[in-house]
Amino acid sequence: MVLTDVLEWAGLAALCGAAALAASIWLQAETARAGSRSRQVARLPEQPEPVFLFDEDMLIDSSAAGRALLDGDDTDGRRADLSDLAVVREVLGKRFYGLEEIDAVEDEAVFAARDTLDGYELLVERLDGILRLEVRGIDQPGKNDARAPAALHALEAEYETLRSTMNLAPYPIWRVDDGGEVSWFNGAYSDLFHRTHGTRPQPGQRLFQSGLDSKPSGSRIRASISIPGQDSFYWYDVWIARHDGYRMFYAVDVGAVVNAEIAQRNFVQTLTKTFAQLSIGLAIFDRNRQLALFNPALIDLTSLPADFLSARPNLLSFFDRLRDARMMPEPKNYASWREQMADLVAAAADGSYRETWSLPSGSIYQVSGRPHPDGAMAFLFEDITAEVSLTRRFRSELEVSQTIFDHIDDAIAVFGANGVLTLSNAAYRDLWHVDPDASFAEVTVFDATRDWQTQSRPTPVWGDLRDFVSGTGERSTWWANVAMNDGTEVICTVHPIQDGATLVCFRSSAVSKTGPVTPGLIQADAL
Numbered sequence: 001m002v003l004t005d006v007l008e009w010a011g012l013a014a015l016c017g018a019a020a021l022a023a024s025i026w027l028q029a030e031t032a033r034a035g036s037r038s039r040q041v042a043r044l045p046e047q048p049e050p051v052f053l054f055d056e057d058m059l060i061d062s063s064a065a066g067r068a069l070l071d072g073d074d075t076d077g078r079r080a081d082l083s084d085l086a087v088v089r090e091v092l093g094k095r096f097y098g099l100e101e102i103d104a105v106e107d108e109a110v111f112a113a114r115d116t117l118d119g120y121e122l123l124v125e126r127l128d129g130i131l132r133l134e135v136r137g138i139d140q141p142g143k144n145d146a147r148a149p150a151a152l153h154a155l156e157a158e159y160e161t162l163r164s165t166m167n168l169a170p171y172p173i174w175r176v177d178d179g180g181e182v183s184w185f186n187g188a189y190s191d192l193f194h195r196t197h198g199t200r201p202q203p204g205q206r207l208f209q210s211g212l213d214s215k216p217s218g219s220r221i222r223a224s225i226s227i228p229g230q231d232s233f234y235w236y237d238v239w240i241a242r243h244d245g246y247r248m249f250y251a252v253d254v255g256a257v258v259n260a261e262i263a264q265r266n267f268v269q270t271l272t273k274t275f276a277q278l279s280i281g282l283a284i285f286d287r288n289r290q291l292a293l294f295n296p297a298l299i300d301l302t303s304l305p306a307d308f309l310s311a312r313p314n315l316l317s318f319f320d321r322l323r324d325a326r327m328m329p330e331p332k333n334y335a336s337w338r339e340q341m342a343d344l345v346a347a348a349a350d351g352s353y354r355e356t357w358s359l360p361s362g363s364i365y366q367v368s369g370r371p372h373p374d375g376a377m378a379f380l381f382e383d384i385t386a387e388v389s390l391t392r393r394f395r396s397e398l399e400v401s402q403t404i405f406d407h408i409d410d411a412i413a414v415f416g417a418n419g420v421l422t423l424s425n426a427a428y429r430d431l432w433h434v435d436p437d438a439s440f441a442e443v444t445v446f447d448a449t450r451d452w453q454t455q456s457r458p459t460p461v462w463g464d465l466r467d468f469v470s471g472t473g474e475r476s477t478w479w480a481n482v483a484m485n486d487g488t489e490v491i492c493t494v495h496p497i498q499d500g501a502t503l504v505c506f507r508s509s510a511v512s513k514t515g516p517v518t519p520g521l522i523q524a525d526a527l
Contacts, residue, residue, distance in 0.1 A: 049120075052088055054131040059084035065135075088133065094183065096122045102131075114183040172236070172251040176213055182206065183246065196227055196234065208238065212249065217242035222254070280382045287375030289315040289345070301365070301381050302327050315377075316341055326360050344369070348377050356384070364388045410507045415469045417500030419445045431490075431506055445469045457483045461492060468494055469502045481509065 050066035052059060062070075070091060082090070085102070093099045096111040102124055111122040123134045166173060167187040174185035185201060193201045201207070208223050215221055217240055225234040235258040236251040275282055281298035285291055290312045299306055303325055304318075313321070319341055322328045347353035348369025357365040366382045405412055405425035411432070414423040421436050421443040429435050434451055436443045449462040461480045468475065475496040482490045489509035497503050 049137070050135040052133040054085050054133070055129070057083040057085040059088070092122060092133070092135070114177050114179070114181065171253070172207070174249050175246050176249065177246045180213060192225070192234070196225055208249070208251070212238060212240065213247065215240050280380050282378065282380060283318065284372065284376060284378045285315050289377070291318060292376070298381060301383055315345060328359070329357050330360065345377070348379065410505050413448065413504045415445050415502045415504070419469050421445070421448055422501070428506070455485055457485060459483070465492070465494060465504065472500070
């Protein structure tokens with residue numbers, strides 16, 4: 001009985017010893033693994049590639065390349081609102097697909113680069129609650145990554161030069177992969193996105209329309225960007241260059257050009273509306289002497305069909321058609337017609353062409369030619385039939401009136417409100433031995449009274465007459481006797497007439513029915 005108890009206690013002791021030994025061995029192994037992880041974290045700054053360690057969302061360590069990657073990104077202004085993991089995920093998300101799935105990684109996952117020529121992938125692994133992200137190179141067929149340190153330094157310097165050059169470019173530049181996502185953009189693109197949307201570009205957001213992706217390489221497309229809540233647009237000419245796996249886009253601001261084109265189009269529309277309301281026919285020929293612009297009045301005046309004018313005939317065809325339609329003077333010699341047209345074009349180009357056409361229909365057109373910029377030429381057709389008829393009728397009436405005045409025995413002189421002699425008859429010229437129409441100079445009341453004074457005896461009448469003609473107050477008819485140098489008595493009657501003019505009538509007292517009377521206001525029964 002005693003031996004049995006001893007053996008039981010001995011077995012129990014051996015079992016406890018074995019359990020203690022096993023526990024000690026396990027603890028040593030865990031300590032060694034923890035030390036290995038600690039040594040690994042401590043070695044992170046020496047890693048040549050970007051590596052990040054996270055405890056949940058907090059960054060606890062990163063390699064020198066990782067810190068340089070974060071420092072070179074343009075999201076610094078927004079990091080205050082983001083967790084460490086969200087910042088790294090946004091930075092790396094520009095380069096790798098699907099980083100929104102990082103939180104779901106339980107053991108290990110690899111994320112591919114957006115650009116097939118990148119040559120790197122993102123390794124994500126979870127080690128005892130620690131999340132590790134490493135950008136590591138991948139082996140590509142035919143590519144040798146074994147480069148000397150000097151060569152790697154040269155590549156890094158070249159990369160920095162290209163990166164700064166692209167970011168300093170004043171024009172938006174961006175790259176779209178075959179999946180339709182913007183995988184890279186420069187600083188000008190980011191600034192333009194911020195001006196139009198108020199935020200920095202986000203993964204999956206497009207600044208320019210996606211329809212540009214389908215355009216062939218080498219195309220130049222004019223695209224616009226609307227500003228939310230406004231009616232204004234940004235206009236760009238976008239050049240497209242396709243490469244294996246992606247497309248590059250280069251945009252140049254053409255807002256000033258577009259605004260100038262809109263202003264020119266509005267100006268042309270305004271001119272067109274103005275020309276459409278003119279009663280003068282307008283025909284503008286370009287430097288090639290083809291009809292470039294005409295207005296509806298030209299159709300009404302020339303009776304040329306609208307379809308003929310719309311076909312943009314040349315200048316000679318235009319005038320040939322006018323001749324055929326009898327809308328210009330009939331040429332006397334058809335053989336010299338072309339020479340006459342050549343002279344007409346030369347005169348219009350100098351701005352000296354101006355003629356009056358008397359048409360067979362009785363209408364009268366005034367045609368003038370004017371040079372325009374860039375070798376263009378304009379012809380104006382104006383119907384002056386009514387004006388010419390009125391002028392002719394007025395001239396005829398003047399001739400009839402003058403003839404009537406010339407048959408009146410009394411000498412008549414009419415002075416305007418400005419004191420200039422405007423009308424006289426034959427009896428006036430015979431009485432005073434002057435011909436006012438023989439000189440181009442104006443004859444004033446001072447000139448006339450000077451002539452009268454030399455041919456008459458001294459009298460205050462001429463001074464009173466000068467004051468009366470130039471006066472602006474209340475005026476009434478008066479008369480006076482004037483003695484000529486040869487003793488002949490002449491009755492001078494002065495009448496105020498319309499518009500401030502003055503009528504002066506000289507009548508010999510030998511033919512006066514009333515006989516000599518005292519100068520003064522004329523009596524009604526003496527007229």
